Amino acid sequence: MNLDSPHRLLEGLNEPQQRAVVTTRGPILILAGAGSGKTTVITRRIAWLIESEGVAPGAILAMTFTNKAAQEMSERVQHLVSIPAYQLWVSTFHSFCTRVLRTEGDRTPVGKNFVIFDPSDQKSLMKHVLSELSLSEKQYHPKRMLAEISNYKNQCLLPHEIEHTPSERSLATLIDVYALYQEGLKTHHACDFDDLLLLTERLFRDPTIQAKYQEKFKYLMVDEYQDTNRAQYQLIQHLVGQERNICVVGDEDQSIYGWRGADIRNILDFQKDFPNTTQIKLEQNYRSTQSILDAASLVIKNNQDRIGKDLWTNRGTGEKVTFKLAQDGRSEGNWIADQAQFELLRASNARVAILYRANWQSRQIEEALRAKNIPYLLIGGVKFYERQEIKDLLSYLRLLYNPFDLVSFRRAINAPSRGVGPTTLKKIEAAIPEGGEPLEGVFQALKTGAVKGKAAREVSRFADILIQGRKERDLRGLASLVQWMLQESGLTQALERENTLESESRLRNLEEFLNAAADEETLGSTLEQFLDRITLVSDADSVDGASRLSLMTIHCAKGLEFSAVFLSGMEEDVFPNRNAKDDDNGLEEERRLFYVAITRAQMKLYLTGARHRRVMGMNTLGLPSRFLRELPEDVLDQPIRWGVEVYQSGEGDWTNTHDEWSESETKPASRSKSSFQPTRRYDRSSPKEERPSKPKMSKDGWPLGTRVTSPRFGDGLITASSGKGDMLTYTIVFQSHGEKRIVAKYGALEKKGS
């Protein structure tokens, strides 16, 4: 290979990138740092295989995690070599599996024509299962049960394969729940997200099937390999054939889906799994300035679990990172809004993102943006296809496709409200013959007179809609079918009758849905394909390149880049998230999340925090995120100050600082000298700082941060408060008893030193 006069497909690539493109045989591990041109490499590599090596497009399988990534790759490949899209197998794991199951489905419990349950469907099935087993939802939270089941599924374990000893009562119950849940899915002819992977993996255990797919796909590529879980890992192992042409691309520092079963060991151990792996590191960053990269590199160095990379850039030092401490969440929002507007005005093509750890944090930022009339796009939260009215309509469509879907049946039968409640539903369900459709239950219940009167009329009208609908399904196009369903189901009329602001917006959503169906129809999709697509789209897929200001979680932002990035809520327990920092793994993942956030920025990075925050209805005192301390001083435009009091943490143990709560004689933190210096003034950098607001809780209580003594628990520090008057309650962290909630009136608390 002569790299001096590059082939068209190698043009503009640096040396390691070129090697990654042309190394097509055997196992390859591409460690692609943030912003190192990963997508370019993957797409050029696919094009290279097709064009220079004459590989048939259909023999290449490329897997991604999001539809957006898949779509982008597919488009870029088509741009490079002109081949029809349908020949390319670039898809998400989930849609790949769906495709396989739709082809081979006769061999799985749910058959070919399954529906895919989304989380809300799962939840309603789970509730049903729990009541069947007479387990209280109070004790067995449906969501937690589902999370645990998901965990097992991600590890490729079915209920009967989970090992447990007789003494593990709660595990035994979970297994029962899991088993019955799977039974439920089977009778509904339904899969949940995890089943798509699990069932496909099971399928590939059959040597015949395995051979078939190994023969088809000679070249495998996996994007974001660090995010694969056990099921995905196994799936890949099954697919790798004799020639071992597997290329995985990933970045261990961006592994942020451990909670979803992703196992960072998959990428760390790749070379063990595939001896003689070619490893290529992409370390030149084309996205960010040096300051941003320095911040990112020094932060991530604190992690143990990594292979290690040294990112560099030739884009210059750039502006330093700005940190802003606001008095509370509201003023944090306001400051971000103002500053974001400034960033937007800076360049006509500026794209700005406001990121946060958890969705709830978006609220106050949104309020600020709305108050200032700054347009923005919110990604996440309630998804379009999860809205009530959409789910109502979908439940009808799903029933036309798969009449066994009892969850949809239960929903549709009383949407819009027809006066068919739990009682009638129970009777119908009892009348469903073994292995039969819910609709047969309706006929039975009517025949035997179990359901009569008004309910009977409504129910039989509902049955008519479904029966007629099945005929219409085969006669009409997608859009026209949706249109018909909207009318016949009475959903539109019910909303029109309601005639409120709320119903108006729901009608608009239904219209939007109709548009989506029309779009889909022009692609020539069937009802099946339409339904699959709807369930498998994610928030990240809706990120609109044209939008100038976007709000999203850090997770959603992975893979994206923005000229300026705001990262809000830099407080301990917010970020790192309180529940995630229990163990080292959790904390390292949080740190990787921080790393992902930092590396989204091209030109400018802002970090913000709030001194006080209302969280879950409580006033809480924010302490600086430990991550702030990991930032090298010289990337910041000024030292980080944290309000009046100084929090000087030795691994979050405030008692280490005992007397330093009064601002007088604080010693600087060990690593960064000037960080967290006490300061009496609020941050002076901002031109129009909100007036040093009234001290919180000073009227009928003590301010947060006050040190108190309790006769029962000894010395402590007020960290949060809620309620007022007689109900005034403090959350106090005691030196020797941990965190307690104490009603001020009865607590006999005394202020320390008075």
Next chain:
DNA sequence: CCTCACTGCATTTTT
């Protein structure tokens, strides 16, 4: 069977 009002409880992150 539906609606409204109350209460108690929770916030990670998503294909």
Next chain:
DNA sequence: TGCAGTGAGG
């Protein structure tokens, strides 16, 4: 704080 789940009344 806000939502979801529950219970009383219409």
